[in-house]
Amino acid sequence: MLHEYDLNIQYHNIISVAVGWCQEERFAAICNGTKALYIQNLAHPHLKSLITNYNAIRILNVTAHAKESCIAITDALGRAFVLRGNFYKEKEVAREVMHWHCLPLLASAFSLQGSYLVTGGLESVLVKWTVGNLANHASEKKFIPRLPGTIRYITTDNVHLAATLNNNSVIIATTANMRIISTILECGGLSPMARALGPSLVYHRPLGALLLGGRPGHLQLYSTTTDKVLYNVDITQLNSIPLTRENLLPIDTEVNCIAVSADGSWLVTSEYRNDGISYPQERLKFWSYLAKEGNPFVLNTCVNFSHSGCKVVSISLNNIGDFCVSAGEDQKLRIWKRELNIKQKIFWNCITACYYSTGIRQALAHGILNNFKNTDMHDVEKKSMPYLTEVKKNDVVEKLINIKEDNSLIEMINVNAGIEKNDGNDVSGVAISQDGSLIAAWFGYKLTLWDTYLGNLRTTLSHPALRPRGMDVKFGNDDAAHYLACTTEDCLAVWSILSLTIRWIVRLQPSCLAADPFSNKMAVVTRDNDVFVFTPHSSTPLIKKEALVPPSTGILKQCCFAASRGDSVRLYMTKNDSDIYCLEPLDVDDARLEVISQKNVPMSNFSMLLAERQASGIRAPQTSDDNYLSADTLGKAALAQFMSAAPHMMPSVSLLCTTFLEHISGGQETKPDDEDQNTEDMEVDVESDDEEEQIIKEDDTYSSSHPILWQPSYEQTDEKRIKKILNDSVLHDTMLKSLFEAE
Template sequence: MGVKRQTDTNLTKYVLNRKAGRSIIERRPVFSPDGESLAIIVENIVRVYNIQTGDCVRTLESETPINELVAIEFPENEDYNLYGCSDCGCVITWTWEKGAVLREAKLQLPKDAKVLTFNLIDSNECFITAMEPANTQLYTASYSVRSGALNYEFATTRPLYYDIVRVSMGWCNGDRFAAVTNGTKVLFIQNMYKPHMRTQIVNHNKFRILSVSAHHRESAIAITDTIGRVTIITGNLYDYRTVAREVLHWHFLPPFAICFSVIGNYLFSGGMEKVLVKWTLGHLANKANEKAYIPRLPGMIRYITVNSSNIAITLSNNSVVIASAQMRVVSTILECGGISAASRARSWLVYHRPLDALLLPGRTGHLQLYSTATDKVLYNIDITEMNNLPSERRNLLPLETEVACAAVSADGSWLVTSEYRNDGINYPEEKLKFWSAQSKNTTPFKLNTCVNLSHGGCNVVSLALSNKGEFCVSAGLDQKFRIWRREKSSQTHRKKIIWSCLTACYYSSGIAHFLANPVLNNFKTGDVSLGKTEDSPYLKDVDEEDIIKKVFNLHKERTGFSRVEDDVFRKHDGDMGGVAISHDGSLIAAWFGSKLTLWDTHLCNLRTTLSHPALRPKGKHVMFGNNDAAHYLVCTTENCVAVWSLLSLTIKWLVQLKPMWLAGDPFSNKMAVITDNNDLFVFRPQSSEPILTRKNIVDPQTGVFTQCAFGAPIGDKVRLYIVRNDAEIFCLEPENSKAHGLEVMSRRNLPLSNFSALLAEQHLSEVQPAVPVSGQALNMESLGNTAISQFLSGAPHMVPPVAMMCTSFLQHLSGYEEIEEPQDEEDKEMEVDPQSSDDEDSSTPTLIGKHTPKATELWTPNYDNVKEKRLKKILNKPLLDLHTTGTLFGL
């Protein structure tokens, strides 16, 4: 059994480990034959999760390096092999019981073709659709999964490629067929054994078809369209004129997923309403047209997979919900990520030390609490406590209230969050909330104080908390920062801790935002829909900016988007940037445009203003140093990192780069900055020479790192968590730290013989490798005493004859010493154990004299203090006590 670990061989001291945030919703999952596990594709590997606990129990990977897997599937009537296909056409067969790679075959695809879908016809053949670089039509063909040879190329069935391709395999007239939809109004039916038998079924009313599912036994298929209808088509599917249609209509928005039950008595559908619908089909007379629901799911439904007892629902928030056949949620498989697209533009990351967890944005209105110890999402904290706004057909992406900013005190006792919504029509919704940490509760934080319109309806851009959570500073687009203090309010029967605003500070007038934005002064009237509206033509036609495609791939959005942007205020000289509180809580640093200001915390007045031509046009982050660097102030702009000395009010050093984020360790003097080309620098404010540098740690084309935070250190070493714009979490930590690994099943796990099955793959041994003598400081005296004690501790009849003992050993027992020339350094006297001396006397033969021939010695003992005493004992006392010996042997 191997252990998969991700290490970087180019790094000698630190390694960059990919912790969490991979997408588990790109492909459709499958249930295991026993129904106890769920296999999910995660890029180029397959994770196997337990249904009841939601834990990952093992991981399957290929022997040949691949980019990503496009599909996995168990063949019908077989329960011992799992088949998968990569985008390059590599078909892998795993044995499910052992999890080892049984076979790998390369499909004979056209040059540079990329596989889009993979479906098994049986255990020997598969049907694939692929995209060729120079062709806008899909390539459809059947291949042998054992040899990779081409069986049939369906040249007449080549639909256009529109990024939404769904395929389902079914039965019609005893033959296997494939139903293919490409996101248009046409459904393509192709016989697998008779290439000439094919048809095209056009959806009535010309609405676009989004998903398709074929019945497992009967000649029937179910499709969903953009207007929300579910249509069941039965009959001879190769003749579109004779088919029968049954329309089921509950969905108001486009459904992205549909699936028949195993027996075929039920049909499951779901989409943008975040509701799973279970339809009872018409041939069950007692329950015809009956529906069951699982409402209020945390994301849009992308895929639905069923077996005889469970339902797997893949959601857009990077999670898979497992439900029973009775429509009750059993467990949830949740991975980091699933960040709402609107919050990606203003993302942040904070580390909570008591919980050893990261707080980062989650789905709409939520925070994710990711445990760095277990690499799991512990909580989804509902910050806004609001229902999701329903979508409309002309506005599929409504503007919802998002968490704009968050901060945690150094001791982890308080959390402060800001939420914001501005549709450009109604007055902006803006709240500042203070949360107290809970040690013994079902949730880690409890709401303490909620301040509505804390900045008059302007968005909060930065938050800072003191180390012990005594006061907070919030900066907003109203060009002011406000100081909030924790107080005790006396009520009738109890004392309660609340937060109140102490004062508001501004550098200029602080009213430019209100003068320029009429939304903050009066309400607009008119027949305008909230947010960004989409026209209805997407229901029937496919254009270049397809809103259906955008919604379906919303989880891939990296840059984020916002509906109402106040660009005019971003160019103003008085725009607020980052704020910070000093380690002792006496100073507040705040950016006002390109001017860095210092304020007294207790008097709430301006102490000084720091400016420099290199800090133009606008500051971004600011942070005070800690410990021995408390008299330094580190700040960043769009083009540089600068360190100010608070003693002389001058710049100590400045480095020109393009920083993305500045982070500091609240318990040490270390800081870190990441740049737009994924360079990482860890430094101390005292010196411009970094203590740790990593250039281009990840290719910027795959994603740009946007935030970082210091984790719990390992001694004096650094542990830094970094988040990419696709919500993936990386950790830069020492290479000798304990890394978390998942069990990997591959061909290497197969035993070579019956005997090798009894042996462990990894052997542990106490034998240490040989080390040169010059590299060790050996204590020869202690080693010699230990060896002699072990030799003489045995029974007398177990001691070897005298004739077989080596000369040097006997010389050591007799106290022989070679006369040597005096040396500069005197040898230390060897300590003699009196008890061991008695044992030696009883075992020393009387035949040994002083004039024994000289032998080669490994080392020379020194017995100056006991030499004469030992020789007298040897000469005066007999070797054996005849009386004692006779008594023992009965003589």
């Protein structure tokens, strides 16, 4: 449109267009984030005008009435203007001002009849204004407050309104009483502070879902099967800091590091906040997993200032979740152990702190900590608000509007104010072995091994190729438990713990490293978004995918293995904008990413209404490999029947012994020869609808978690003998009759 009608409008990454009616002709109203509103007649290209906002405040959004000559604009000061009249002559335009918002308004929409105007912006509050001919209710307002994100777009119909938020969610409300009736919550939507700290991504196997960052101070439990967010877990348990005109980017306390044990029984999180003015906030929290609760994670232990107010950079748990190691910017490792207190309640205790250097220099260089100790405070500078009228290079309003497409907003937030870096001794990656006896940690370019129980340094591994500093480290699992994989800024290396030598080394630029806790597979992702799946035994990759995602769209920052079947691999990756990518086998069902047992999903009010078991009357013939008789199940049934009988009704043990042992072991007597001659194999007709031969067929999610009590095999087992074993009870009627007759 801009080129067709020869409109000289400069593009500032902010554009809003509305089409309405004026003098019974179609026109387009365009704003580009400046103080000007452009009006263009669509039937007559020469008919155009320019309307300027009051006080030269920037116009951010425009919407048009569906029938009348009326438009509404919103500006960076939080005002909404309803314009009526002849838009081709600015002096003939009447303006109605509606001002309740105090922050920039990003979205607005008229109702279909034009009697109401709905606005929303950075306050996360929807406001419905009464406009039009309702003179008795002019400027009447109704609100929907405390929405979980910034409002970006609004649309309405006769009954409902829908608003999209910057956390990838959509809310649907009624226009009459302004009540939310539904929320469509999708994955993603990181806050600016969470983007600055970096995304987190782990896979929780009992729930079959991903744990990743979400709205401020929360973790999302995202199911890849339903493509929905199951839970929003409040980690920080703090209210978010509201935005002000002087500070549109407040720094909230955010989750910066998470780890989950291999069995999913424990979750460890670290939260951090440092605005460079107040004392840094840092907490380490241990959460226990309870499948039957409404919230799957319950806080067990909270440790304030676990690393003296310095940010935690890495956390690792062993497979069973009884040992944890955390590394912080205070250049120390802290080993945590799960213990029982006097009241026999579980809690986590720090058993020792390990450091390669004294850490004194780092503490003295931490100006924020020392300024508070010496009561040396400085006044907070009063910030100006140039975004109201000017469009500059680093426009904060433009960054907030295009936060999904532009990640440069994170460069404007300094999350490590007052902390100096020391590449020679700073801790980066940390890992704990499968059995929890050994800890590996990077101190600069030195890879150190520590004893978990004693807390002393076992050895230091170094190599000229590992300079200038290490990034990540992972222990091997399964048959590769004696290997240690590590990454630096430009190489991937595998060490042998037995010989303390490098097994192999490859030159690349890794961005993240992951290890499968239940196999010997590992994965590394490079800064070119190349993905390699390998085993520590060999440098030849099992799977190689080059440029999985174009690097221009963002670099994959985190990756993790998910549950897979057999030797297949399922790998999840995420970028800084919280987009999730999955590398999975080609033969996977297109309708879902993975099979997740519904028995592991926490119970809800709606899941209780669903059938626990689904059955079908037809099934395909079973192969000989799947046919077996569970002796353990038969033994349990025999024991239950034996224990349920009254003692005085029991016959002598000598009479019960043979039959009872047969039921426990599932054994069968030798068949007579005449039965073998008369017995013939039966053919199974898959398409038969005989009601007497209907067999229940269980779905995969049920059969994988419940033992199959019985599956008939007409080729290998005598059907008549099987029915006789299953129908005969331990206490035969003839046996009891003969016993009482003898008495």
